[in-house]
Amino acid sequence: MKTKPLLEVRNLKTHFFTYNGVAKAVDDVSFDIAPGEMVGIVGESGSGKSVTARSVMRIIPSPPGKIVGGSIAFDGRALLELSDKQMQDVRGNQISMIFQEPMTALNPVYTVGYQLREVILKHQDKSKAQAFELAEEMLRLVGIASPDQRIKEYPFQMSGGMRQRVIIAMALACRPKLILADEPTTALDVTIQAQILKLIRELSDELGTAMLLITHDLGVSAETVGRVLVMYAGQVVEEASTDDLFGNPLHPYTEGLMTSMPSLASDLTKDSGRLIEIPGVVPNLTNLPGNCYFYARCPKRTDHCLEQIPELKSLDNGRKVRCILYE
Amino acid sequence: MLRYILNRIIYLLPVLFIMSLVVFSFIHLIPGDPVDAILGLNASDEARAAVRKSLGLDRNIVVQYISWIGGVVSGDFGDSVVTGEPVLKLILEKLPATLLLAFASILVSVFIAVFAGTIAAVNKGNWTDMSVLVLALAGISVPVFWIAILAVLAFSVTWPIFPSIGYVSPLEDPIAALRHLTLPALCMGAALAGAIARMTRSEMIEQLGKDYIITARAKGLSPREVTYRHALRNSLITVVTFTGLELGTLLGGAIIVETIFAWPGLGLTAIQSIFSRDYPMVQGIVLFLAFFFVFVNLLVDISYTFLNPQIRLDNGK
Amino acid sequence: MNNTTPLLSVEGLNKAFPVGGSLFKKPALLHATRDVSFTLNAGETLGLVGESGSGKSTIGRCILRLHEPTSGKVVFDGTVITTLSPIAMKAMRAKMQIIFQDPYGSLTPRMKIGQILAEPLKIHTTKSAVERRETVLEMLTHVGMRASHADRYPHEFSGGQRQRIAIARTLIMRPEMIVADEAVSALDVSIQAQIINLMVDAQREYNLAYLFISHDLSVVKYMVDRVAVLYLGSIVEMAKRDDLYRTPTHPYTQALLSAVPRVNKAKRAEKTYLSGEIPSPLNPPKGCPFGPRCSRVISRCKLEKPELRDVGGGHMAACHVV
Numbered sequence: 001m002k003t004k005p006l007l008e009v010r011n012l013k014t015h016f017f018t019y020n021g022v023a024k025a026v027d028d029v030s031f032d033i034a035p036g037e038m039v040g041i042v043g044e045s046g047s048g049k050s051v052t053a054r055s056v057m058r059i060i061p062s063p064p065g066k067i068v069g070g071s072i073a074f075d076g077r078a079l080l081e082l083s084d085k086q087m088q089d090v091r092g093n094q095i096s097m098i099f100q101e102p103m104t105a106l107n108p109v110y111t112v113g114y115q116l117r118e119v120i121l122k123h124q125d126k127s128k129a130q131a132f133e134l135a136e137e138m139l140r141l142v143g144i145a146s147p148d149q150r151i152k153e154y155p156f157q158m159s160g161g162m163r164q165r166v167i168i169a170m171a172l173a174c175r176p177k178l179i180l181a182d183e184p185t186t187a188l189d190v191t192i193q194a195q196i197l198k199l200i201r202e203l204s205d206e207l208g209t210a211m212l213l214i215t216h217d218l219g220v221s222a223e224t225v226g227r228v229l230v231m232y233a234g235q236v237v238e239e240a241s242t243d244d245l246f247g248n249p250l251h252p253y254t255e256g257l258m259t260s261m262p263s264l265a266s267d268l269t270k271d272s273g274r275l276i277e278i279p280g281v282v283p284n285l286t287n288l289p290g291n292c293y294f295y296a297r298c299p300k301r302t303d304h305c306l307e308q309i310p311e312l313k314s315l316d317n318g319r320k321v322r323c324i325l326y327e
Numbered sequence: 328m329l330r331y332i333l334n335r336i337i338y339l340l341p342v343l344f345i346m347s348l349v350v351f352s353f354i355h356l357i358p359g360d361p362v363d364a365i366l367g368l369n370a371s372d373e374a375r376a377a378v379r380k381s382l383g384l385d386r387n388i389v390v391q392y393i394s395w396i397g398g399v400v401s402g403d404f405g406d407s408v409v410t411g412e413p414v415l416k417l418i419l420e421k422l423p424a425t426l427l428l429a430f431a432s433i434l435v436s437v438f439i440a441v442f443a444g445t446i447a448a449v450n451k452g453n454w455t456d457m458s459v460l461v462l463a464l465a466g467i468s469v470p471v472f473w474i475a476i477l478a479v480l481a482f483s484v485t486w487p488i489f490p491s492i493g494y495v496s497p498l499e500d501p502i503a504a505l506r507h508l509t510l511p512a513l514c515m516g517a518a519l520a521g522a523i524a525r526m527t528r529s530e531m532i533e534q535l536g537k538d539y540i541i542t543a544r545a546k547g548l549s550p551r552e553v554t555y556r557h558a559l560r561n562s563l564i565t566v567v568t569f570t571g572l573e574l575g576t577l578l579g580g581a582i583i584v585e586t587i588f589a590w591p592g593l594g595l596t597a598i599q600s601i602f603s604r605d606y607p608m609v610q611g612i613v614l615f616l617a618f619f620f621v622f623v624n625l626l627v628d629i630s631y632t633f634l635n636p637q638i639r640l641d642n643g644k
Numbered sequence: 645m646n647n648t649t650p651l652l653s654v655e656g657l658n659k660a661f662p663v664g665g666s667l668f669k670k671p672a673l674l675h676a677t678r679d680v681s682f683t684l685n686a687g688e689t690l691g692l693v694g695e696s697g698s699g700k701s702t703i704g705r706c707i708l709r710l711h712e713p714t715s716g717k718v719v720f721d722g723t724v725i726t727t728l729s730p731i732a733m734k735a736m737r738a739k740m741q742i743i744f745q746d747p748y749g750s751l752t753p754r755m756k757i758g759q760i761l762a763e764p765l766k767i768h769t770t771k772s773a774v775e776r777r778e779t780v781l782e783m784l785t786h787v788g789m790r791a792s793h794a795d796r797y798p799h800e801f802s803g804g805q806r807q808r809i810a811i812a813r814t815l816i817m818r819p820e821m822i823v824a825d826e827a828v829s830a831l832d833v834s835i836q837a838q839i840i841n842l843m844v845d846a847q848r849e850y851n852l853a854y855l856f857i858s859h860d861l862s863v864v865k866y867m868v869d870r871v872a873v874l875y876l877g878s879i880v881e882m883a884k885r886d887d888l889y890r891t892p893t894h895p896y897t898q899a900l901l902s903a904v905p906r907v908n909k910a911k912r913a914e915k916t917y918l919s920g921e922i923p924s925p926l927n928p929p930k931g932c933p934f935g936p937r938c939s940r941v942i943s944r945c946k947l948e949k950p951e952l953r954d955v956g957g958g959h960m961a962a963c964h965v966v
Contacts, residue, residue: 045832084550088549090547099538191918246907260833264901269866
């Protein structure tokens with residue numbers, strides 16, 4: 001990386017101490033995000049992608065969760081060493097987060113304008129009137145028509161797509177340097193999803209905001225970000241540029257994801273062949289094996305895979321893979 | 328919003344009607360002849376017939392009801408058998424004292440309870456939470472007369488801080504009024520406080536688990552802002568409903584508390600009227616309190632429109 | 645079974661839900677589906693595709709009379725089911741089953757898996773307990789679970805496993821048709837593939853007809869023989885799978901297909917971004933429901949709602965312009 005990274009996550013470990021044991025939700029995750037860059041994390045449930053983002057924001061519910069190791073450097077500051085109050089200054093201000101369910105992410109008893117103004121007044125030195133104005137401007141920025149009327153409305157009066165726009169407005173109001181977007185369009189209709197992704201891309205370009213886009217949808221990732229991390233059972237198993245990753249997946253899990261997904265682009269239908277499934281299920285995070293976590297489901301496994309947990313290795317072309325096949 | 332209120336008022340009318348029927352039936356189902364209570368068992372037949380006639384008890388029961396309810400609607404609740412004065416006048420004389428007591432105990436108990444419930448929810452699982460729950464349970468389970476007697480023993484006899492009986496009007500002497508008000512208000516509010524604390528706690532726990540709370544945290548709001556401005560505000564809807572419903576319990580406690588503390592309110596008067604078989608008085612007080620309770624619940628319903636924007640805007644689509 | 649008469653025939657299906665209303669106001673009517681007609685042949689899969697407000701789920705439920713249709717006719721296996729008595733309908737239910745979206749809500753949490761699967765057999769057949777147990781275990785292993793799972797409770801299983809159990813439950817009565825209402829939407833990608841394969845295998849084995857309801861166009865493309873695209877309660881396009889995906893005719897279908905994000909960069913087309921929101925079914929636009937958002941709208945579109953007509957080779961579209 002030529003420019004100094006905006007976000008540097010090193011060996012992050014977040015564990016959940018539950019009744020059934022310790023769930024290693026995030027187990028030794030490292031990655032960088034440059035200023036203005038759009039990076040994606042792709043994974044299924046239990047991969048640890050959401051927990052990673054919430055660890056950066058330090059909003060892991062504790063108990064039962066806890067960041068037990070690693071470091072997170074943001075804009076030169078060590079986030080894990082900040083006090084609670086200092087972290088509150090960072091949230092919503094320098095790093096914002098948007099979530100999956102727009103229908104429940106907003107407080108139902110306050111107007112949209114109130115909730116927007118709240119984040120502005122919290123972090124910026126503005127009067128109530130100025131905050132009001134800025135709130136309206138933000139609504140316009142995210143493409144909401146008649147923002148002066150909408151600002152007085154309550155969330156229940158708006159559709160899912162519109163609520164997500166409000167949430168994006170709230171996230172951008174203080175011009176953060178980084179946005180963490182956790183499945184922002186998963187709960188939206190396809191045509192609305194396209195609108196929102198376009199909005200996110202345009203705003204990120206315009207404002208120079210870096211973004212970490214978390215999704216299980218490979219297509220969304222492919223069309224929106226420049227570099228992707230694939231996560232499985234709390235670890236990063238592959239990292240590459242979007243074109244490289246989807247054009248030529250290296251890790252058997254990534255390959256498996258792509259072949260098991262029906263796609264509009266391929267001609268594969270039930271008449272022409274089966275979907276090549278990944279057998280089995282994701283391992284139990286409280287009971288992870290001492291070898292490669294994907295071993296039990298991997299079509300390319302060998303006896304050597306049982307020897308140890310493979311490291312995430314950097315390849316010459318800037319790609320990274322965690323698999324014995326590439327060592 | 329207006330439509331909602333109108334709706335509520337219209338639904339009130341059948342409720343009031345049925346209540347008057349119930350009150351009337353109850354009084355007349357009580358065993359024992361009112362005439363006996365008034366004249367004693369050795370009265371002559373003529374005297375009994377005369378009293379019966381003066382009370383209107385010789386008429387058909389439906390006629391009695393209609394005559395009574397007709398009077399009620401026009402403000403005539405009948406006359407007290409004991410003093411001969413109009414029932415309504417006596418009720419209105421005694422009402423302020425009860426209202427003062429009720430108001431004070433609600434105010435104090437709600438304040439304390441909501442705060443305690445919130446603290447318990449935020450500290451779920453640890454000692455603070457457990458203490459609140461134990462105290463709340465104690466408040467609900469321990470009979471009010473026991474609490475009252477203990478309170479008097481502790482704070483009037485052993486450490487004479489508060490007077491044990493009596494009432495002083497706040498209009499005459501605010502400080503003395505407050506001193507006399509303290510013990511009865513606290514005793515009466517104990518059960519209500521316990522119930523509200525538990526309700527607040529469980530509602531807060533539910534709200535704190537919701538998505539909008541995570542959004543609020545992600546905005547950089549402090550834990551206090553998140554708890555009070557966001558979670559509590561949403562919990563209020565349920566807590567207010569619950570308080571409205573529990574007011575009935577409060578009024579029930581009033582009778583005992585007023586008796587113990589010799590507080591000259593409706594509760595004490597009700598007891599006295601029952602013992603003296605003052606049927607019109609008892610009937611009047613019960614009906615009045617029932618109407619009052621219904622009215623308070625109407626206010627609770629109306630308060631929804633302020634707490635819940637969805638109702639205010641007629642379930643906007 | 646006659647090969648030319650369809651297994652399922654839906655004619656003019658309408659379903660309106662009353663919304664709001666009080667002592668002073670009559671409730672408004674939300675038309676979830678408007679005048680929907682289509683057929684489904686034995687062993688065939690018809691996809692019902694649409695976004696929110698399209699009415700696709702409502703159609704599935706009306707066919708099974710889980711909602712009562714407001715008007716219209718549904719004919720299944722030669723019988724008009726919309727007018728059947730409850731007792732006669734109950735017998736019909738053995739032949740038409742449904743799989744729901746939420747694997748966590750569709751299984752009774754207090755019953756063991758074995759009991760859940762045995763229930764349809766108890767209701768519809770006269771098998772003894774031993775015979776039922778045998779059938780249950782057979783079906784359980786058939787869908788990829790183990791016989792020992794029969795004595796466990798739903799909460800002990802993952803989403804994918806529960807969906808397998810739900811499928812086993814539908815198959816146990818050897819139905820002729822299954823309505824799959826977003827059956828794989830709540831599953832992870834890798835599990836989705838397993839369930840899709842299972843459903844396709846079951847279709848071949850039991851000659852099942854599927855009414856496959858989904859918002860996921862990629863999954864639909866894999867699963868179906870024919871597709872119907874729904875918008876605001878009406879069918880706007882209906883065609884054979886390849887026809888629809890290769891040459892979508894209706895402007896909405898075209899926008900829908902272009903909006904789907906694609907992994908393969910080379911195959912990515914220019915996106916058509918629709919303006920505005922999906923209108924509320926309570927207040928649909930006059931004329932063509934898609935009019936306000938359509939790039940090819942003409943004046944006729946605002947006045948007259950287009951009928952579904954053949955635009956070539958059995959490919960149906962409801963549009964004035966194409």
